[in-house]
Amino acid sequence: MNGMTATGTAVLDTPGGNQSEAGTVGHWKLVWRRFRRHKLAMVSGGVLLVIYLVAVFAEFIAPYGASTRFGDHQYAPPQIIRPIDTTDGFDLGMFADGYQVEVNEESQRRTMSTDPSQTRELGFFVQGEEYELFGLIPMDRHLIGPKDPEQPVFVLGTDRLGRDMLSRIVHGTRISMSIGLVGVAASMVLGIIIGGASGYFGGAVDTAAQRVIEFIMSIPTLPLWMTLAAALPQDWGPLMKYFAITVILSMIGWTELARVVRGRFLALREEDFVEAARLDNCGTFRIMHKYMLPSFTSHIIAALTLAIPAMILAETALSFLGLGLQPPAVSWGVLLNEAQNVRSLVAAPWLLIPGIPVVIAVLALNFVGDGLRDAADPYN
Amino acid sequence: MTSRSTVMAGSESTQNRSPGRRATRPGAAGPAPMADGNLLEVRNLTMHFTQRSGWFRRTRRVTRAVDGISFDVRTGETLGLVGESGCGKTSTGRSIIRTYTPTGGQLRYRAADGTEVDLATMPSSKLPEYRRQIRMIFQDPFSALNPRMTARDVIAEPLKVNKVAGGRELDDRVVELLRQVGLRPEYRDRFPHAFSGGERQRLVIARALSLNPRLVVADEAVSALDVSVRAQILELLVDLQRQQGLTYVFISHDLSVVEYLCDRVAVMYVGKVVELGSTEEIFARPRHPYTQALLAAVPQPDPTRRNILTQPPLEGEVADPADPPPGCHFHPRCPFAQEICRTDAPPLRTTSDGHQVACHFAEQLTLDGLTGATAGRDDEQQA
Structure with missing residues (x-):
C-alpha cells in the first residue's frame, strides 16, 4: 500500500519526468492515481471488498446456517479462540472452551457459561451443514467451524433460540449490503432522469422538479417510512418485502441525487466546450454522451457511494423498529430488532454485536465516497 | 436562480x-x-x-x-x-x-x-x-x-x-x-x-x-x-x-x-454602435467622446504619449441595458453633453470623411487620439 502510494505521488509530482507519457493518461487512470493517495479511502475500499465478499460467499464463510438452532445452547456467551491448547499436552490449532449450563434455583433460569475444563477444536474447511453455493453448487464445507459438529463453538455467542450470532451476521451481510446497492440503483435512475431533465431543460420543468424535491425532503422520513412499510400487505414473502422496502427507501433517496445531477447539468450546459460542440454541429445525443456525461460520471459515482450508507442505515432503522424485513429474512437491522428487549440485553449483551458491522460498513462507504469525491476532478 | x-x-x-x-x-x-x-x-x-x-x-x-x-x-x-x-x-x-x-x-x-x-x-x-x-x-x-x-x-x-x-x-x-x-x-x-x-x-x-x-x-x-x-x-x-x-x-x-x-473598428456602447471607422482614423482622430475616453484609458508605456495619469478617467457606470438613459445613452458620462443629448438619441451617420459616428457634435468636437497630441478641450465651448 505504501509502495503504491509512493509511485502514485511520484508520477503526479514530476509531470516532466516521463515526457512520452505526460498528459496522455486517461481520466479514469488519473482518478485512480488520485484515489490511491487517499489512504483512508484505500483502506476502507479494502474493508468494503471484504464485506462484499462475505456477502457473496455468506453460506461458505458462516459456520452454520442462518436459522440453525442449537436448542441446548441458548444465550451461549461469545468465545475467544486460542491458538494453543495445553489441556492434553501441547497442541497448535484453534481451540475454544466448552459450555456448561447453570440453573438458577430461584428463578429456574438456565445460564450458559464457558467451561475451561473442556476443549472444542475448530478447523478450516470443515464439513458442516449442507448448503448450495449461489443456489446451484451443493457443498458442505465451511471456511471455519467446529471439527466435531456435535461440539459447536459460538465465537460471537448465540441468541434466544440458540442460533449462532456470527453466522447470522454473516448471512445478514447479504441483505444489508445489497439493499444499499439496489436502493441506490433505483434512486439513481429516478435521480438522473428527474435531475437531468431539471438541469438540461431548466425553466418550468426545473422549478417543478425542485419544488417536488423540497417537498419530499421536508417530510420527516421516519414516520413516512413507517406509514409506507405498515401499508405493505402482510402476506408478502420476504423477497417481495425486500423489494418493497428498497422502493420505499429509494422514493426518498433519489432527491439528493437529483440535486447533484441537476447541478452538474446546469454547470455543464454553460461550459464553452459544450457550446463548441454545438457549433461543431454535434447532435444533442452526442453532446450528452460525449461531452456532458463523461464530465460527471465520477461525481455521480461519488454521490452514489455516499448515498449507500443512508440506505443501509434506513433499512437498519426500519427493521429495528420491526417495520422493515421480517424474520426469517436476516439483516443486521433484523438482528438488532431482537436486541430491543432490555432483559435479554442484560443477560446477553452480545446481541448488540450486529451494530458493529453497520458502523464499519457505513464508515467505510463514507470514506470511500470521500476519496472518490476528491479524486473525481483530478486536473489540478 | x-x-x-x-x-x-x-x-x-x-x-x-x-x-x-x-x-x-x-x-x-x-x-x-x-x-x-x-x-x-x-x-x-x-x-x-x-x-x-x-x-x-x-x-x-x-x-x-x-x-x-x-x-x-x-x-x-x-x-x-x-x-x-x-x-x-x-x-x-x-x-x-x-x-x-x-x-x-x-x-x-x-x-x-x-x-x-x-x-x-x-x-x-x-x-x-x-x-x-x-x-x-x-x-x-x-x-x-x-x-x-x-x-x-x-x-x-x-x-x-x-x-x-x-x-x-x-x-x-x-x-x-x-x-x-x-x-x-x-x-x-x-x-x-x-x-x-x-x-x-x-x-x-x-x-x-x-x-x-x-x-x-x-x-x-x-x-x-x-x-x-x-x-x-x-x-x-x-x-x-x-x-x-x-x-x-x-x-x-x-x-x-x-x-x-x-483593419476597422466598431465601438459599441450599451447595445449600440457609437463609432465605426478604420483603425488609424479611430485611434488618431476619434469622433465620439466615448471612443476618446476608451483611448485615454489605454495605459501608455511611452511617457511622451498621453497617459492615464494626465487624463481624467471616465466617470460613472455603464448604463443598464435594461433601463438605458433617454437620448444619447452616453450623456450621463459625457463631458460635452448638451440639452439635446438628454432628449434626442443621435443616429449613426456618416461624416464627410467616411467615418461613422453617433454623436450630435461629432463635427464640432476635436478629440484626442492615441497618437494625436493636440489638446481638444477648448472646443467644449464651441459644442
Missing part, C-alpha cells in the same frame, strides 16, 4: 423588430443585394433578453443587449468590436454564430457558393451548413476544451461530425492543423490539462480552422492569456489570416490588441 430565468424575447420581439427589415422584405422583391466585397452585412440587429421573475414570473425586464446595430464585414478584413463589459459586443458575436437567435434585424451573409442568406432568420435545421463556414474562437481556453478528449479528438471532432474526413486522411489533417497553429504533432495524444494556456488557445484555433471557415468570430480570444503568450497568438491569427484569406470579427475590450490586429 431557480426563480429567475432568461429567455429570448419571443412575443414582444415583434414590436421591436426594426421597421427597416420589414421594408426590405416587400414580398417577392427580396432584400437589397449585398454590396460587393462584403462577407457579412449586419442590419438593425437587435438581441433583447427577457428576464422574468417574481410570483408567476409576472415581472418582466427586457435587457436590450444589442439594440439595432448595423455594420459590414468585408471579405478578408479584421473588424474589431470594442466596448466596455456589458456593451453587447459578445451578444453581437453570439448572434452572428447563431448561438443566440436575434430578436430582430438581419445578418446577411454571402455563402461560399455566392448566394446571399439571412442568418438571423434561418431555421436551425439549415444552420449546420453555415456553422461550417463561420467558426468561433472562445475566450477561455481552459473551459473551451473538453477535458476528456485528447488534442487529436478535439481537432478531429468537427471533421468527423461533419463527415469531412475519416481514417488516414483524418489523422493527416489533424497533424497538418497542429503544425499550422504551431503545436508539435507528437503531443496529439495529450489531454488539455497537460497544455499551457497559450497551447490550449492554439488548440481552440485549430478546432476553429479545421473546417476551412470563411469567417471567424473571435470573442476576447487573447484576453485570458499572459501578455507574452498574447503576442504569439495574435501573430498566429495574423499569419493564418494571410495564408487562408480569413475574415475575422474580433471582439475585445483591449484597445492595444485591436490596434494591432484590426
Whole structure:
C-alpha cells in the first residue's frame, strides 16, 4: 500500500519526468492515481471488498446456517479462540472452551457459561451443514467451524433460540449490503432522469422538479417510512418485502441525487466546450454522451457511494423498529430488532454485536465516497 | 436562480423588430443585394433578453443587449468590436454564430457558393451548413476544451461530425492543423490539462480552422492569456489570416490588441454602435467622446504619449441595458453633453470623411487620439 502510494505521488509530482507519457493518461487512470493517495479511502475500499465478499460467499464463510438452532445452547456467551491448547499436552490449532449450563434455583433460569475444563477444536474447511453455493453448487464445507459438529463453538455467542450470532451476521451481510446497492440503483435512475431533465431543460420543468424535491425532503422520513412499510400487505414473502422496502427507501433517496445531477447539468450546459460542440454541429445525443456525461460520471459515482450508507442505515432503522424485513429474512437491522428487549440485553449483551458491522460498513462507504469525491476532478 | 430565468424575447420581439427589415422584405422583391466585397452585412440587429421573475414570473425586464446595430464585414478584413463589459459586443458575436437567435434585424451573409442568406432568420435545421463556414474562437481556453478528449479528438471532432474526413486522411489533417497553429504533432495524444494556456488557445484555433471557415468570430480570444503568450497568438491569427484569406470579427475590450490586429473598428456602447471607422482614423482622430475616453484609458508605456495619469478617467457606470438613459445613452458620462443629448438619441451617420459616428457634435468636437497630441478641450465651448 505504501509502495503504491509512493509511485502514485511520484508520477503526479514530476509531470516532466516521463515526457512520452505526460498528459496522455486517461481520466479514469488519473482518478485512480488520485484515489490511491487517499489512504483512508484505500483502506476502507479494502474493508468494503471484504464485506462484499462475505456477502457473496455468506453460506461458505458462516459456520452454520442462518436459522440453525442449537436448542441446548441458548444465550451461549461469545468465545475467544486460542491458538494453543495445553489441556492434553501441547497442541497448535484453534481451540475454544466448552459450555456448561447453570440453573438458577430461584428463578429456574438456565445460564450458559464457558467451561475451561473442556476443549472444542475448530478447523478450516470443515464439513458442516449442507448448503448450495449461489443456489446451484451443493457443498458442505465451511471456511471455519467446529471439527466435531456435535461440539459447536459460538465465537460471537448465540441468541434466544440458540442460533449462532456470527453466522447470522454473516448471512445478514447479504441483505444489508445489497439493499444499499439496489436502493441506490433505483434512486439513481429516478435521480438522473428527474435531475437531468431539471438541469438540461431548466425553466418550468426545473422549478417543478425542485419544488417536488423540497417537498419530499421536508417530510420527516421516519414516520413516512413507517406509514409506507405498515401499508405493505402482510402476506408478502420476504423477497417481495425486500423489494418493497428498497422502493420505499429509494422514493426518498433519489432527491439528493437529483440535486447533484441537476447541478452538474446546469454547470455543464454553460461550459464553452459544450457550446463548441454545438457549433461543431454535434447532435444533442452526442453532446450528452460525449461531452456532458463523461464530465460527471465520477461525481455521480461519488454521490452514489455516499448515498449507500443512508440506505443501509434506513433499512437498519426500519427493521429495528420491526417495520422493515421480517424474520426469517436476516439483516443486521433484523438482528438488532431482537436486541430491543432490555432483559435479554442484560443477560446477553452480545446481541448488540450486529451494530458493529453497520458502523464499519457505513464508515467505510463514507470514506470511500470521500476519496472518490476528491479524486473525481483530478486536473489540478 | 431557480426563480429567475432568461429567455429570448419571443412575443414582444415583434414590436421591436426594426421597421427597416420589414421594408426590405416587400414580398417577392427580396432584400437589397449585398454590396460587393462584403462577407457579412449586419442590419438593425437587435438581441433583447427577457428576464422574468417574481410570483408567476409576472415581472418582466427586457435587457436590450444589442439594440439595432448595423455594420459590414468585408471579405478578408479584421473588424474589431470594442466596448466596455456589458456593451453587447459578445451578444453581437453570439448572434452572428447563431448561438443566440436575434430578436430582430438581419445578418446577411454571402455563402461560399455566392448566394446571399439571412442568418438571423434561418431555421436551425439549415444552420449546420453555415456553422461550417463561420467558426468561433472562445475566450477561455481552459473551459473551451473538453477535458476528456485528447488534442487529436478535439481537432478531429468537427471533421468527423461533419463527415469531412475519416481514417488516414483524418489523422493527416489533424497533424497538418497542429503544425499550422504551431503545436508539435507528437503531443496529439495529450489531454488539455497537460497544455499551457497559450497551447490550449492554439488548440481552440485549430478546432476553429479545421473546417476551412470563411469567417471567424473571435470573442476576447487573447484576453485570458499572459501578455507574452498574447503576442504569439495574435501573430498566429495574423499569419493564418494571410495564408487562408480569413475574415475575422474580433471582439475585445483591449484597445492595444485591436490596434494591432484590426483593419476597422466598431465601438459599441450599451447595445449600440457609437463609432465605426478604420483603425488609424479611430485611434488618431476619434469622433465620439466615448471612443476618446476608451483611448485615454489605454495605459501608455511611452511617457511622451498621453497617459492615464494626465487624463481624467471616465466617470460613472455603464448604463443598464435594461433601463438605458433617454437620448444619447452616453450623456450621463459625457463631458460635452448638451440639452439635446438628454432628449434626442443621435443616429449613426456618416461624416464627410467616411467615418461613422453617433454623436450630435461629432463635427464640432476635436478629440484626442492615441497618437494625436493636440489638446481638444477648448472646443467644449464651441459644442
